[in-house]
Amino acid sequence: MRRASIWIFLACLCIPSFALYRGEIYSEDLRIQPLRDGRVSTTFSFITVLEGAVPRNPKALGQLDESQHYALFPLTLGQILREYAITELHLTLNAGKWNYDNWGHPHEAGVGTGAELWAWMGASEVTTVDERWSGLRNALSGLFCASLGSLDSRRTLSPTVAFPLSGSTPTFAPHELRHASLPSESVCTENLTPFLKLLPCKSHAGLAALLNPQKVFDADWHGMGIHVTWKEDTGVELKLTLQAVFNPVRTSAGKRRDWNLQSLFDRSIERSCPVASSSSVTVILPEEKGYQITPENPAHINGLVIYDLSSSSNFTIPSNIAMYWPSEHSFQYPLPPLTPVTPLSVKRTIHGTTQTRGVLSISVTNNSPQEISAGYLEMMPALLTLWMHTLKVEINSQIRSDLLSGLKYHPPSPQSNDRLSPSMLQAVLTIPPKTTLKLSMEVNKAFLKYTEHPPDAMRGWDLPGAVFFPLPQSSHDTSSSYDWERIYTPTLLVDLPTPDFSMPYNVIILSCTLMTLIFGSIFNLLTRKWVVVEIQE
Amino acid sequence: MRFQRLPQACLLLLTCFMAWAVGSSDSTASTGERAADFFGRHDSGSGHTNNWAVLVCASRYWFNYRHMANALGMYRTVKRLGIPDSNIILMLADDVACNARNKFAGSVYAEAGRHLDLYGENIEVDYRGYEVTVENFIRLLTGRVDPSMPRSKRLLTDDRSNIFVYMTGHGGNEFLKFQDQEEISAFDIADAFEQMWQKKRYNEILFMIDTCQANTMYSQSYSPNILATGSSQIDENSYSYENDNDIGVSVIDSYTHYVLKFMEGINKTSQTSMQDLFDSYDPVKIYSHPGIRSDLFRRPLDKTLITDFFGGVAQAEVFPLQDIVGSSNHHDNGPSAPTTRKPDTPSVPVVLSTTVISLPRLTGETHDWDNWWKEVRKWTSIFVVGCLVSWISFVR
Numbered sequence: 001m002r003r004a005s006i007w008i009f010l011a012c013l014c015i016p017s018f019a020l021y022r023g024e025i026y027s028e029d030l031r032i033q034p035l036r037d038g039r040v041s042t043t044f045s046f047i048t049v050l051e052g053a054v055p056r057n058p059k060a061l062g063q064l065d066e067s068q069h070y071a072l073f074p075l076t077l078g079q080i081l082r083e084y085a086i087t088e089l090h091l092t093l094n095a096g097k098w099n100y101d102n103w104g105h106p107h108e109a110g111v112g113t114g115a116e117l118w119a120w121m122g123a124s125e126v127t128t129v130d131e132r133w134s135g136l137r138n139a140l141s142g143l144f145c146a147s148l149g150s151l152d153s154r155r156t157l158s159p160t161v162a163f164p165l166s167g168s169t170p171t172f173a174p175h176e177l178r179h180a181s182l183p184s185e186s187v188c189t190e191n192l193t194p195f196l197k198l199l200p201c202k203s204h205a206g207l208a209a210l211l212n213p214q215k216v217f218d219a220d221w222h223g224m225g226i227h228v229t230w231k232e233d234t235g236v237e238l239k240l241t242l243q244a245v246f247n248p249v250r251t252s253a254g255k256r257r258d259w260n261l262q263s264l265f266d267r268s269i270e271r272s273c274p275v276a277s278s279s280s281v282t283v284i285l286p287e288e289k290g291y292q293i294t295p296e297n298p299a300h301i302n303g304l305v306i307y308d309l310s311s312s313s314n315f316t317i318p319s320n321i322a323m324y325w326p327s328e329h330s331f332q333y334p335l336p337p338l339t340p341v342t343p344l345s346v347k348r349t350i351h352g353t354t355q356t357r358g359v360l361s362i363s364v365t366n367n368s369p370q371e372i373s374a375g376y377l378e379m380m381p382a383l384l385t386l387w388m389h390t391l392k393v394e395i396n397s398q399i400r401s402d403l404l405s406g407l408k409y410h411p412p413s414p415q416s417n418d419r420l421s422p423s424m425l426q427a428v429l430t431i432p433p434k435t436t437l438k439l440s441m442e443v444n445k446a447f448l449k450y451t452e453h454p455p456d457a458m459r460g461w462d463l464p465g466a467v468f469f470p471l472p473q474s475s476h477d478t479s480s481s482y483d484w485e486r487i488y489t490p491t492l493l494v495d496l497p498t499p500d501f502s503m504p505y506n507v508i509i510l511s512c513t514l515m516t517l518i519f520g521s522i523f524n525l526l527t528r529k530w531v532v533v534e535i536q537e
Numbered sequence: 538m539r540f541q542r543l544p545q546a547c548l549l550l551l552t553c554f555m556a557w558a559v560g561s562s563d564s565t566a567s568t569g570e571r572a573a574d575f576f577g578r579h580d581s582g583s584g585h586t587n588n589w590a591v592l593v594c595a596s597r598y599w600f601n602y603r604h605m606a607n608a609l610g611m612y613r614t615v616k617r618l619g620i621p622d623s624n625i626i627l628m629l630a631d632d633v634a635c636n637a638r639n640k641f642a643g644s645v646y647a648e649a650g651r652h653l654d655l656y657g658e659n660i661e662v663d664y665r666g667y668e669v670t671v672e673n674f675i676r677l678l679t680g681r682v683d684p685s686m687p688r689s690k691r692l693l694t695d696d697r698s699n700i701f702v703y704m705t706g707h708g709g710n711e712f713l714k715f716q717d718q719e720e721i722s723a724f725d726i727a728d729a730f731e732q733m734w735q736k737k738r739y740n741e742i743l744f745m746i747d748t749c750q751a752n753t754m755y756s757q758s759y760s761p762n763i764l765a766t767g768s769s770q771i772d773e774n775s776y777s778y779e780n781d782n783d784i785g786v787s788v789i790d791s792y793t794h795y796v797l798k799f800m801e802g803i804n805k806t807s808q809t810s811m812q813d814l815f816d817s818y819d820p821v822k823i824y825s826h827p828g829i830r831s832d833l834f835r836r837p838l839d840k841t842l843i844t845d846f847f848g849g850v851a852q853a854e855v856f857p858l859q860d861i862v863g864s865s866n867h868h869d870n871g872p873s874a875p876t877t878r879k880p881d882t883p884s885v886p887v888v889l890s891t892t893v894i895s896l897p898r899l900t901g902e903t904h905d906w907d908n909w910w911k912e913v914r915k916w917t918s919i920f921v922v923g924c925l926v927s928w929i930s931f932v933r
Contacts, residue, residue: 095635135685142687145662188635189643190662203658213658217635218642454667455597455630455716501718 023051023235024072026200027277028207033284034291034323035103036341038249038257038331039220040264043107044207044242046199048073053236057172058085058124058132072275073238074198077226080139084132087175087230088120088165093146094223095187096245097490101340105485108241110225112465112488114183115146118163122173133178144226145190151180153415154381157424162377162469162486167229167237181379183462183491187223189213195224198240206273207281207309210265211242218251219244255330260322268320272309279309281321293323343368344431348466348489350443355497360386361440362466362489366431376427376439377467382412382420383446383496384463390442395435403430403437428471445496450504457498465489582836583845585699585740589692590615590625590847593674595706597631597716602786603777605633606647607705607747607793609655614800615701619849626677626692628664630706630716640783647789647797649781663690671721678702678729680738696737701745701846705793708748710771711756727757734760741834743811743846747792749774752828764811764834764841768792769825776824791823803843811846812839 031043050073056065068078081089092110110116119136121129133156141148158177169175192213196203203209216222225241248259262268272279283293283305297305307321325331345365352358366372380386386409393404406428412420431437454461468487592615594601594608612627634645634656644654664673676682677692694700707714711723726744733739744765746754751767758765768775768790777787778794789797799817803809815838818827831838842848 138683138685139687142663142689145665145689147666147668150667186632186635186666188632188662189656189658190660190665193659193661213643213656214641214654216643455718 023053024070025049025051025277026072026273026275028273028279030207030210030281031107031284032281032321034257034259034286035245036286036334036338037099037102038247038333039103040246040248040257040259041103041106042244042246042264044211044240045108046208046240048200048238049234050236050238051234053230055087055122055170055230055236056082056085057170058122059126059173061085061124061126072200073236076143077198077228077238080136080143081228081236083139084121084136085124086119086121086132086136086228087170088167089136089226089228090116090118090163091140091144091148091227092116092223092225093144093185093187093191094221095217096221096223098221098488100342100487101345102338103245104341105487106243108225108227108243109485110227110488111221111223111243112181112183112467113491114181114462114464115148115151115185116179116181117148117151118177118179120165120175120177122170122175124173129176129178137180144194147182147185151182152419153417153421154419155180155182155422157379157422159377159379159424159426159467161426161472162375162467164472166227168232170230179379181464183464188217191224192216192242195226195240195242198226198238200275201273205271206276206279207269208273209269210261210267212265212267215246215265215267216242216244220247220250221245249331256325256328257331258322258324260320260324262320269309276310281307281309283307283321283323290327291323291325293321295319295321340365340367342487343372343484344374344468344487346466346468346487346489348492350463350492350494352443355495356445356447358443358445358494359440360384360443361438363436363438364429364431364468365436366433369433371430371432373428373430373471375469375471376425376429377469378425379422379464379467380425381422381461381463383448383461383494385412385444385446386423386425387442387444388425390440392438392440393429394438394440395432400437403432404428404439405430445494447497450499450501453498453501457496457501460493460495463492463494465491582840583699583741583842584697585845586697586850587694588615588620588624588699588701588846588849589694590620590701591628591677591692591703592625593628593669593702593704593706594630595628595669595704595713595715595721599631599633599636599638600786601631601707602633602645602784603789604705605629605631606645606655606789608703609645610647610789610793610797611703612660613655613657614797615847618800618803618844618847619805620847621849622659622661623689624849625661626663626690627661628669628674629662630666630669632665638785646781646784647794649779649788651781651783661689667716669715671715671719671725674715674721675725675729678738679732680736692738694733694738697740698738699741699743699846699850700739701743703745703747704754705747705790708746708750708754710750711753713746713748713754723754723757726754727759730758730763731760734762741845745796747775747790751775751792752826752830755828755830758830758833761833762835763830764838764846765828765830766815767828768823770828773825792825792827795819795823800843800847803847805844805848807842807844809843810839811841811843812837814843 026046026048028044028046031041031045033041035041050070065082068075068082070078080086090110092112093115094111094113097113098106098111117137117140119133121132123129134152137148137151140146157179159179160177163177163179165175192211196208196211199208201208203211222244223242225239225243227239227241229237229239231237246259246264248257248263249255252258252263285291285293285300285303285305287303293305295307297307343366345367346362348360348362350358350360362376364374378386388409391404393400395403404427406426408424408426410424412423415421429437429439465488468489470484590611592608592611594604596604608627608629612625615625616622633639634643641651643656645656646653647655664677677690680692682691692700704713707717712720714720730742730744739762741762741764744755744758744763745767747768748754750769750771750773752770754767755763755765769792776791778789778791780786781788795817796814799814815829820826834841
């Protein structure tokens with residue numbers, strides 16, 4: 001009897017802590033894919049789901065918010081989401097150019113170079129969307145040690161077609177999108193440190209233990225992403241992703257493409273994260289044969305090998321997953337011409353020899369045997385002025401204006417703070433099978449004020465990449481049009497007219513000297529009294 | 538059978554313990570002192586309760602690798618000596634760790650052998666790249682920032698904060714260049730410090746600067762409690778210490794190298810004084826004449842610990858009641874002190890003034906009543922525990 005009462009007492013003590021854990025699911029996954037150019041693509045995704053949670057209604061922003069008790073969900077991020085009533089948030093910080101032709105589509109679509117932030121927020125009378133957008137930027141810049149605070153009205157747009165809500169649409173308020181990108185932002189350890197602190201096991205256990213900054217930032221391409229979405233049937237989902245494309249051929253001694261977890265990350269998974277409901281490593285097997293993978297796993301499903309690392313499975317930890325090509329002495333790069341892996345390949349350049357005008361040209365190649373319709377989005381800071389009347393669409397030097405439709409252009413508009421918003425160009429391109437479409441337009445380069453130049457003005461200005469996106473499914477369209485995701489072109493570097501920064505000083509010094517000389521002599525002439533001094537002897 | 542007498546023994550022990558506790562509680566007069574002795578500061582009279590560090594690398598570009606390494610070396614030192622990341626504002630004007638020219642991605646080294654990675658795996662750079670400007674630096678010091686500025690980018694100091702300000706970059710006579718674009722002058726820094734003093738944003742400042750003609754940078758300061766030191770005197774350059782052949786550029790400046798070398802021997806409980814650090818300066822090794830300015834500083838340098846600026850304070854502060862009643866400014870160390878604030882500006886923190894308001898309730902007759910109530914509670918709890926023990930023994 002007494003025993004029972006003690007147990008009941010203990011149970012009562014434990015109830016609040018169990019209540020906290022109810023409805024939070026954490027799972028982690030690592031996808032490894034050997035690529036045809038000898039590189040290895042790795043994608044970590046850490047997903048925390050707050051079951052049944054609903055984004056904050058922006059109309060209730062003036063009132064006291066419900067208390068936030070999270071067991072697995074990061075409180076620092078949760079506070080920001082509640083404070084600014086964010087329904088959906090996507091932040092990516094990437095370095096390098098994603099090579100679509102050789103690497104295919106990434107597992108996470110957001111691979112634009114630099115920082116990209118976009119958020120969907122409900123409109124309300126309490127605070128405007130723009131005020132909350134500014135607060136969100138600053139809060140995230142503090143959280144992730146990135147210069148996101150500079151994503152101001154000079155870089156903010158609302159391209160709703162290319163960046164739709166990926167979750168459900170809440171009914172409580174009409175939603176608005178804010179999107180901004182900063183192509184010159186660098187990514188380094190100070191961004192990874194706060195990223196790891198958002199994980200329930202930090203970097204102590206589970207897959208995150210592999211994330212060694214010295215190796216990740218040495219990769220040919222690396223990037224991290226924070227994605228918060230809301231789905232009506234599950235709740236708020238936080239997905240933290242980290243992608244890196246390693247080059248074992250470069251880093252290994254014998255120019256071989258063999259890889260294992262130890263050689264890629266210089267770390268191993270010592271123990272699994274105890275709060276993870278699932279933890280797995282998935283290896284996507286290459287199409288050609290000749291490889292071997294250890295440890296042997298009988299579970300080959302559709303060219304995938306899945307290793308379950310969660311504590312419930314009988315997988316022995318620590319373990320090393322390795323893939324090697326025993327018959328290959330050193331890796332031979334596949335000979336060109338290579339057919340691109342993705343159906344669309346895009347090249348974007350800016351030509352012109354002068355510092356005042358140039359030509360922006362884009363060539364889009366359809367590698368598939370079907371016709372592809374793609375949305376084309378250009379978000380151009382006011383550094384460049386696009387001239388719409390010079391827009392040309394060509395195939396084999398023949399003008400084909402019929403392939404361009406749905407053209408929308410918003411010229412740069414002056415903002416309240418005397419700055420120009422970016423211009424937005426959106427169009428639909430129809431690319432016939434196995435052809436290359438060329439699109440070009442003339443641009444004018446801005447003449448900036450002396451004080452608007454960055455410290456390294458001679459380096460040039462980074463322009464964000466263009467975005468190609470699949471169009472929303474219409475009723476009569478082919479089914480194949482939606483099997484790809486957004487494509488980002490590499491960023492461009494544009495050379496604007498740069499002043500000689502020492503010139504103002506020269507001018508000031510010269511004019512001051514002249515002034516003193518002229519003024520001084522005239523003053524002297526006017527005020528000096530000319531007298532004859534007689535020297536007494 | 539053997540344990541049948543155990544409850545009784547327990548009861549006896551408990552009674553003995555209670556008797557001892559009652560007896561010892563009579564000496565309440567000394568508890569306050571003992572608590573103050575246990576929790577209080579054992580420093581050299583600095584009077585600070587928190588430590589902050591502002592570390593600025595003002596130069597951009599890869600060839601200024603050594604300036605980044607200077608600032609990061611200081612970052613590692615203050616972090617090792619106990620200042621948390623939340624109290625360190627690190628400003629790096631360029632990203633050398635993940636620079637395409639850096640062969641060792643994600644690492645910054647400050648010595649030719651590349652033994653110690655200064656970037657590490659846990660680093661928070663608060664201002665980086667284009668954000669490192671003169672405006673942002675002065676806004677940070679004086680606290681004039683946008684309301685939406687995150688906490689990690691603010692200097693949340695008070696009049697009990699000791700601040701270590703370290704700056705490095707390219708400079709000249711009374712100026713330091715930021716990103717090769719703009720300059721901060723010695724007058725700007727002096728005025729910013731004065732504004733901080735008037736806003737009660739610091740208790741003491743250690744200003745350290747490593748640049749050419751560095752000693753001119755603190756020549757204009759006029760606010761109290763500033764201890765300043767620089768790497769080289771007027772018309773004198775500061776030189777780099779050594780190159781690393783794999784990195785390809787100089788990795789650290791000479792002055793900072795010797796300061797960091799001295800700091801290697803310091804730990805959190807070290808009693809080494811600032812005078813010892815200044816005595817370790819060797820102009821022959823440093824290739825320049827480091828300067829010290831202590832005329833604004835009120836404490837003797839040999840009584841000023843290194844850890845007063847480089848270490849984090851971990852002690853709590855115990856205020857005896859009578860001190861609060863007769864509260865006065867903690868800066869009032871007698872009329873002779875040149876740093877004394879005006880007496881009509883009490884600097885007692887807000888928390889303390891609430892205690893002052895609640896004081897009358899504790900004094901007078903209510904004091905006796907409180908003591909009586911304490912006794913009642915004590916004996917009731919003893920009675921309840923005794924009942925429980927006896928109940929358990931009877932049930933057995």
